[in-house]
Amino acid sequence: MIKITKRISEIQYAIRDIVSAAKEYEKEGHRITYLSIGDPGKYGYDIPNHIKKAMIRAIKENINFYVDSEGIGNLRSAIADYENEKSGINLVEEDTLVTSGVSEGILFTFAGMLENNDEILLPGPSYPPYSSYAKFFGATPVEYKLDEEKAWQPDIDDIRKKINEKTRLILIISPNNPTGSIYNEKQIKEIINIAGEYEIPIMSDEIYDVLSYEEKVVNPASLTNDVPIIGLNGFSKAFFMTGWRLGYLYYHDPLEKIKDLSQNIARMARIRLCVNGPAQLAATAALKGDKNYLYDFRKGIEKKADFLYKRLNDIPLISAVKPKGAFYIFPKIDLNDYWKDDKEFTLDFLKEEKVLFVYGSGFGEKFGKNHVRIVFLADYKTLDDAMNKLEHFIYKKIK
Ligand SMILES: Cc1ncc(COP(=O)(O)O)c(C=O)c1O
Structure with missing residues (x-):
């Protein structure tokens, strides 16, 4: 094998790296719900x-x-x-x-x-x-x-x-x-x-x-x-x-x-x-040009932030701080002995429920660990289903 630089071989990017795991399930015929990428266009927000x-x-x-x-x-x-x-x-x-x-x-x-x-x-x-x-x-x-x-x-x-x-x-x-x-x-x-x-x-x-x-x-x-x-x-x-x-x-x-x-x-x-x-x-x-569309966009994501914040805090092992801007929420997971770390939690949830979050340690080893990031640009039905699946996943684990 031709030698490459250490510099490039050490690059990591959790947000995109985790997607390859989801793609494998897709190849097997599963439908994945992606709540992992902060791209409004992927969730139907259209360029004016x-x-x-x-x-x-x-x-x-x-x-x-x-x-x-x-x-x-x-x-x-x-x-x-x-x-x-x-x-x-x-x-x-x-x-x-x-x-x-x-x-x-x-x-x-x-x-x-x-x-x-x-x-x-x-x-x-x-x-x-x-x-x-x-x-x-x-x-x-x-x-x-x-x-x-x-x-x-x-x-x-x-x-x-x-x-x-x-x-x-x-x-x-x-x-x-x-x-x-x-x-x-x-x-x-x-x-x-x-x-x-x-x-x-x-x-x-x-x-x-x-x-x-x-x-x-x-x-x-x-x-x-x-x-x-x-x-x-x-x-x-x-x-x-x-x-x-x-x-x-x-x-x-x-x-x-x-x-x-x-x-x-x-x-x-x-x-x-x-x-x-x-x-x-x-x-x-x-x-x-006109930026009035932003008003509706902000109102919309604020409501979704509220919705997820409430849903997440009702699920055992999970606690979330309410975001004030952007379209991400970063709940903490009480891993107990059920999962080794947040990456294992994310992959296990993907395997069991086919919903993709990003593991928190990808955002910083020290202060990101034991968390996941959820993007809340999807419609309510998708978000609601994902929360039901998360609830189901956790209850199954702790019962
Ligand atoms: C804080 C922050 N900065 C920069 C970017 C990347 O922006 P761009 O698409 O302009 O490269 C992102 C994308 O998620 C982001 O969250």
Whole structure:
């Protein structure tokens, strides 16, 4: 066998890795209920028509060539306007960079910030690619605690305890995947103060920032002018454009402390030529167009959050905190001696009931273990059936 790198052989991504187990059952003729992937399009949420039309128009008008590596000017200025309006800041087109999804923004930022043996402080639990990419660059992802007892709020003392001279970035994801929790203004200010003391930037994943249903999301850029903020956002979740792979980075950096970073990320962007051009015109239409559909979407997911929260807490061995945003709930499983760990629980449930969750330790060994993540974008009947199956599965075990 030809030798491959250790770097690539060690990559793990629980959300997609677990799907291969489900595919095996499908091959045997079983129907699987997937409550594992955070993709609105897979559950019938359709991209609004004005966005689709803009994509089709771009293709018909032959905007099918390579476009600017940093993104089409109109989209970049629309992004700046959109962020300025949300956070009362002063971005210009040059403070933005269009990426193939937030995923590429993570890759670019880490490529620019992380060397061997550096550390990044990230929420535990959190979206897995952050720790996978950090390791890919030889750095160590260090989980800071989101406190389940306090509705998964960030534990600021834990951040203080874990930060040191090797720390290069502090990551905030609010609303968070997988917990649906939101950092409040005071907590964000405290994190900004810590980042300021250590003179490091904050990386802020805001992909769910317009999908909160309980409290307003405060983005860190609105609270500081001297700690640099690298913001990441995109069109997958609130605009349902997952498959079109479109996102962006923005730099809120009035004192130009990360100018070197942004300029060099732009150079890195050139080596991958550009991001899908027609999708960028569609994204421009998305930002400039009507966003009223979001109101119904938020109301809908809020009700589903409520529904699952109640159902889950009525099932023995399971307890859940109610999410405040996004479309994930992260219940704790009292494994007892029935299952060795959360992965075994997830696979056993899949085998017995043919419903797929993601095991919690995939979101962070320390703070994710003994949990599962459930995506609640499916319709009520599907969610209700899945809860009945979970109930049946647990009662069978404990009887
Ligand atoms: C917190 C978070 N960031 C980023 C992403 C990926 O976004 P994109 O589709 O823009 O790459 C996800 C997807 O689930 C996510 O949950």
